[in-house]
């Protein structure tokens with residue numbers, strides 16, 4: 143790793159000030175993406191600002207049809223929270239599928255969505271569960287927040303504080319994991335709301351997207367059969383050594399059907 | 407440079423380290439606790455797993471500075487004098503290691519896993535070992551050792 147200065151923030155305000163005052167400061171949450179990237183010398187921030195123990199970023203609460211989770215909540219705590227298990231089991235399941243137990247003990251919701259890895263799981267939850275993302279500056283819908291590959295709407299000094307997920311009537315997440323890394327080759331979150339169904343796909347494209355054709359079919363008949371004939375186009379999907387765009391397109395259909403089946 | 411104070415295997419320890427020092431280097435190079443291994447540079451192998459405040463983490467993917475004030479257990483801290491921890495004893499009994507490189511991380515992960523999940527069955531053990539790679543054993547005897555230790559510790 144290149145050299146940097148480590149600073150522990152005692153509050154969100156202090157973290158913001160430290161970010162603004164640094165040459166090229168970066169927030170450190172669970173470190174499960176940032177530290178491996180720095181070890182590979184793919185990033186060289188001048189300062190790391192540790193927000194990992196800020197109480198302001200913690201908390202899990204259900205109020206009416208909204209489940210709020212602090213940006214600093216770790217994957218393992220989301221997976222094992224009894225409140226989330228009962229309000230939104232699909233989200234607890236998703237958190238429990240991230241990486242391995244050690245990664246889940248450190249990695250956080252805020253770190254995952256801020257990084258917006260095309261193969262990360264949480265973006266599918268945010269878009270599929272119609273989430274609102276609260277930052278130190280404003281509130282954004284998930285669709286506004288995720289901009290492109292490793293790119294979000296966040297400014298240089300903006301910090302994700304928490305995410306409000308809308309509790310659906312039913313939902314399920316299905317993922318085809320890369321057998322080595324466990325990241326999603328394709329992951330699909332399907333949710334049913336009074337206002338209609340949502341289908342969010344991660345892993346397949348440069349960034350998470352909604353599969354509108356499937357949403358329309360599920361609106362009239364929420365069953366695996368209703369999306370059977372829908373073919374995801376491979377155009378603009380990712381192609382790499384793990385999977386071709388054609389294969390990913392095929393997996394979108396398979397994972398979506400399995401998710402609908404699990405949710406029904 | 408920063409001074410990092412921790413409690414390691416029940417003893418208070420401190421060392422002056424660079425800001426960029428990883429927890430695994432703090433343990434191995436500054437405290438000379440070389441039981442914790444480094445098997446990769448991609449956070450995937452799990453040879454470096456230790457417990458920080460009771461939770462299994464990859465010490466190669468955490469800064470020493472982040473562990474300030476924390477309670478750390480390494481593989482050196484498991485045995486009670488000359489009496490091996492039940493998981494260590496089971497790895498010996500079931501031949502859960504060959505070269506032994508992955509073993510400290512496997513054992514620390516297994517202790518964490520047994521503590522978290524009651525009534526462990528074989529598929530669960532295999533799934534929970536996702537973050538630990540072994541190039542020698544084929545996992546068969548590691549899984550047997552963990553299952554036996556879990557049963558013994560529950561009784």
Ligand SMILES: Cc1cc2nc3c(=O)[nH]c(=O)nc-3n(C[C@H](O)[C@H](O)[C@H](O)COP(=O)(O)OP(=O)(O)OC[C@H]3O[C@@H](n4cnc5c(N)ncnc54)[C@H](O)[C@@H]3O)c2cc1C
Nearest residue numbers: 171172173174175176241249250252253262263302324325
């Ligand atoms: C072996 C391995 C397997 C993995 N498998 C998966 C997987 O299957 N699925 C998956 O989704 N992920 C996986 N991950 C990634 C993991 O989920 C990370 O925890 C996550 O992507 C980043 O969260 P973090 O808290 O560790 O963030 P960090 O690494 O600390 O930070 C990541 C980025 O986000 C920024 N950031 C952090 N917090 C905030 C905030 N509150 N506001 C604004 N910016 C912020 C940081 O500055 C940095 O740029 C894996 C990681 C490893 C090492």
Ligand code: FES
Nearest residue numbers: 445450451452466
């Ligand atoms: S050395 Fe830590 S995961 Fe390989």
Ligand code: FES
Nearest residue numbers: 504506540541542
């Ligand atoms: S015993 Fe050699 S790597 Fe596991």
